[in-house]
Amino acid sequence: MIKAAISGTGLYTPPDVISNEELVEAFNQYVVNFNELHASDITDGTVQPLDESSAAFIEKASGIKNRRVINKSGVLDPTRMAPYIAERSNDEPSIQCDMAVHAANEALEQAGKTVADIDAVIIACSNLPRAYPALSVEVQSRLGIDGFAYDMNVACSSATFGIQAAVNAVENGTARAVLVISPEICTAHLNFKDRDSHFIFGDACTAIVVEQMETVTSQHVYEVVSTKLKTVFSNNIRNNFGFLNRCDESGQGKPDKLFVQHGRKVFKDVVPMVAAMISDHLKENTLSPENLKRMWLHQANLSMNKLISKKVLGRDPSSLEAPVILDEYANTSSAGSIIAFHKYRDDIKQGDIGVICSFGAGYSVGSVLLRKC
Numbered sequence: 551m552i553k554a555a556i557s558g559t560g561l562y563t564p565p566d567v568i569s570n571e572e573l574v575e576a577f578n579q580y581v582v583n584f585n586e587l588h589a590s591d592i593t594d595g596t597v598q599p600l601d602e603s604s605a606a607f608i609e610k611a612s613g614i615k616n617r618r619v620i621n622k623s624g625v626l627d628p629t630r631m632a633p634y635i636a637e638r639s640n641d642e643p644s645i646q647c648d649m650a651v652h653a654a655n656e657a658l659e660q661a662g663k664t665v666a667d668i669d670a671v672i673i674a675c676s677n678l679p680r681a682y683p684a685l686s687v688e689v690q691s692r693l694g695i696d697g698f699a700y701d702m703n704v705a706c707s708s709a710t711f712g713i714q715a716a717v718n719a720v721e722n723g724t725a726r727a728v729l730v731i732s733p734e735i736c737t738a739h740l741n742f743k744d745r746d747s748h749f750i751f752g753d754a755c756t757a758i759v760v761e762q763m764e765t766v767t768s769q770h771v772y773e774v775v776s777t778k779l780k781t782v783f784s785n786n787i788r789n790n791f792g793f794l795n796r797c798d799e800s801g802q803g804k805p806d807k808l809f810v811q812h813g814r815k816v817f818k819d820v821v822p823m824v825a826a827m828i829s830d831h832l833k834e835n836t837l838s839p840e841n842l843k844r845m846w847l848h849q850a851n852l853s854m855n856k857l858i859s860k861k862v863l864g865r866d867p868s869s870l871e872a873p874v875i876l877d878e879y880a881n882t883s884s885a886g887s888i889i890a891f892h893k894y895r896d897d898i899k900q901g902d903i904g905v906i907c908s909f910g911a912g913y914s915v916g917s918v919l920l921r922k923c
């Protein structure tokens with residue numbers, strides 16, 4: 551029986567950094583401008599004044615200190631509050647394609663593979679640039695891969711769902727090796743005018759090489775022991791942007807066409823779901839929490855990750871057992887758990903078990919159990 555392994559990962563980190571302080575300064579200037587502009591309506595009670603944000607609140611509530619972004623100036627412009635990302639002509643590579651190629655090249659180098667060894671490209675991310683042609687086919691062409699490609703979106707769980715698809719392709723013989731790439735420009739769907747969520751996201755792109763165990767040549771190889779996925783419908787994280795928007799003018803430009811969440815409810819619903827998923831997945835593979843040396847968790851909220859790890863391990867995790875990248879990257883949707891895996895894995899020992907676990911909108915949860923080879 552063919553077994554699949556992860557043999558390389560790559561990361562594209564945008565050069566621009568925004569600290570909580572910078573973000574809050576821009577937000578608070580937007581609030582001052584809004585309240586001045588609507589002063590008379592606020593006085594007669596027809597418009598609610600906006601409240602200021604706070605850098606201290608953001609760090610305490612989420613664990614986020616900085617975020618990497620594709621464009622800083624647009625986000626920090628209080629008259630705009632959105633990144634500037636220029637449209638490109640059809641003859642140029644799209645921006646997500648550029649990010650994907652960068653991360654893919656690093657993953658291929660780590661795996662000791664060339665594009666000739668890859669049969670498929672899966673773009674797995676929360677936001678795709680257009681309806682068609684698929685971004686994955688564009689990336690496949692830029693990389694020069696002979697094979698097939700497709701896009702998939704399972705929000706924050708896209709990468710782990712993509713890994714399961716890649717593992718299936720490798721283990722059933724339809725591909726020798728697959729690239730799973732997650733180019734996330736979360737700042738483009740974030741409402742920077744919304745106090746409750748303006749601090750949540752950043753941008754990044756990750757890539758993973760999944761190949762047959764018997765072809766691996768990389769120094770750091772992780773056998774995929776098992777994958778497990780779950781989805782449960784919820785409106786608590788939602789974005790109504792879509793191709794039907796043009797059919798009803800009354801909804802165009804409304805806040806629901808960007809990311810909206812009920813953060814408290816998400817926290818309450820998702821923590822037990824994820825902890826149960828990892829615990830069950832271990833049991834199904836005759837493993838116990840003591841076997842689990844690392845948890846590369848989705849990076850949305852620090853307290854959430856601490857609570858999930860505590861429920862799974864039955865004690866507080868050490869900082870190495872559940873590494874955090876959220877402080878410097880914020881939530882990069884599906885890229886988050888893979889960034890944690892990319893940065894904090896080489897020190898675990900041969901035979902050690904780790905889990906990549908993502909969770910988010912849908913709701914969706916993806917668990918990938920790995921054994922270091």
Ligand code: COA
Nearest residue numbers: 603604607611612706745746813814816817850851910911
């Ligand atoms: N600055 C200052 N205060 C703020 C604020 C801001 N930017 N945003 C909210 N507050 C205030 C609220 O008004 C509220 O005040 P009140 O208690 O006087 O009513 C208080 O802070 C708590 O607000 P709340 O929204 O309940 O915060 P929280 O502690 O739940 O933290 C999140 C918010 C979003 C960080 C947290 O709920 C979370 O991360 N949830 C999980 C989200 C998740 O995983 N999503 C997946 C996305 S893919």
